[in-house]
Amino acid sequence: MSVTHETLDLHTRQPFGIARWTHSTYPRTFVTFTRDGVSGRGEAAPNAFYGETGTTVQAVLPSMLEALTDPWDWDGLSARLGAVFPHHHPSVKCALEMAAVEWCARSAGVPVWRLLGLSADAAVPESSFTVSLAELPVMREQARAAVRDGYGVLKVKLGTDRDARIVEALREEAPGVALRVDANAAWSRHEARRMLEVLDAADVEFVEQPLAAGDLEGHRSLRRVARVPIMADESLHHVSDVPALSEAFDAVNLKLAKLGGPLQALRALRTARALGMSVMMGCMIESSLGIAAAAHLSGACDWADLDGALLLSDDPFVGLQWSAGRLERPAAPGWGVERGA
Numbered sequence: 001m002s003v004t005h006e007t008l009d010l011h012t013r014q015p016f017g018i019a020r021w022t023h024s025t026y027p028r029t030f031v032t033f034t035r036d037g038v039s040g041r042g043e044a045a046p047n048a049f050y051g052e053t054g055t056t057v058q059a060v061l062p063s064m065l066e067a068l069t070d071p072w073d074w075d076g077l078s079a080r081l082g083a084v085f086p087h088h089h090p091s092v093k094c095a096l097e098m099a100a101v102e103w104c105a106r107s108a109g110v111p112v113w114r115l116l117g118l119s120a121d122a123a124v125p126e127s128s129f130t131v132s133l134a135e136l137p138v139m140r141e142q143a144r145a146a147v148r149d150g151y152g153v154l155k156v157k158l159g160t161d162r163d164a165r166i167v168e169a170l171r172e173e174a175p176g177v178a179l180r181v182d183a184n185a186a187w188s189r190h191e192a193r194r195m196l197e198v199l200d201a202a203d204v205e206f207v208e209q210p211l212a213a214g215d216l217e218g219h220r221s222l223r224r225v226a227r228v229p230i231m232a233d234e235s236l237h238h239v240s241d242v243p244a245l246s247e248a249f250d251a252v253n254l255k256l257a258k259l260g261g262p263l264q265a266l267r268a269l270r271t272a273r274a275l276g277m278s279v280m281m282g283c284m285i286e287s288s289l290g291i292a293a294a295a296h297l298s299g300a301c302d303w304a305d306l307d308g309a310l311l312l313s314d315d316p317f318v319g320l321q322w323s324a325g326r327l328e329r330p331a332a333p334g335w336g337v338e339r340g341a
């Protein structure tokens with residue numbers, strides 16, 4: 001039995017901007033668990049909002065590898081990881097869960113979605129393509145290029161004092177596509193109220209995280225007057241957050257790297273469903289390995305936002321079959337992607 005890991009700096013084709021930051025380099029750590037000639041792989045895609053960086057991943061990973069002893073014992077893995085770092089280092093937990101689950105699927109010779117007992121008929125919902133925050137002409141050009149490339153769903157990053165103009169301009173550029181917006185927790189309660197009319201006029205499908213992560217009361221009040229569904233992203237860190245969020249949001253954005261892995265994401269998905277919420281499978285900027293893992297769960301979701309690897313210039317994994325925003329659920333054993341040349 002061995003567990004190895006490797007960190008690579010991945011790069012976006014263009015600087016990627018949201019309300020809090022703009023970056024073009026993303027350190028990602030890849031874990032490989034090998035036993036009996038079979039390997040399972042996972043990716044840690046740390047995000048500073050959830051208290052992680054490339055440095056924290058590399059600092060804690062060696063001590064967390066010990067938790068992965070028996071890849072079939074998923075509850076044991078989760079309990080050991082939770083005992084060492086409750087609610088911290090979710091992307092490292094994600095990498096270890098991914099590796100354990102893929103090892104089991106490859107040992108059984110099935111894709112992960114089948115190992116998890118998910119419906120054989122469920123296709124991945126069409127993914128949005130993200131228009132990142134930039135000067136308005138640059139955002140217009142991003143939207144034009146995406147429409148030209150055949151994308152039918154755009155997700156627009158907001159969180160500026162010119163958000164109304166951005167939404168109006170992008171609706172003008174892309175009249176025929178489904179439009180979603182993500183404020184990344186940047187609006188005040190007052191700004192959010194003002195934006196509702198703009199979002200309705202542009203026929204926006206939903207708004208992600210309008211207010212600060214901790215402002216459940218603000219989201220609850222906003223939801224009472226909003227026609228557009230309101231989705232939690234930054235407010236959701238852990239599966240145990242979901243019941244409280246169901247009082248204030250219509251939907252949740254599930255990301256494996258923030259929730260602690262595919263098994264935690266599946267728990268959050270089922271909890272949200274039981275509470276009557278809609279669900280989107282989301283992602284970080286991450287390689288096709290992390291995106292593949294999210295894709296395996298996406299058939300059970302209403303929406304998908306899985307373009308993280310499409311934004312990269314140096315994705316180390318190959319094998320995902322994309323046609324604009326449409327992603328085929330992988331069929332090969334395990335996650336269904338391989339290291340490229």
Ligand SMILES: [Mg+2]
Nearest residue numbers: 182208209233
């Ligand atoms: Mg978001």
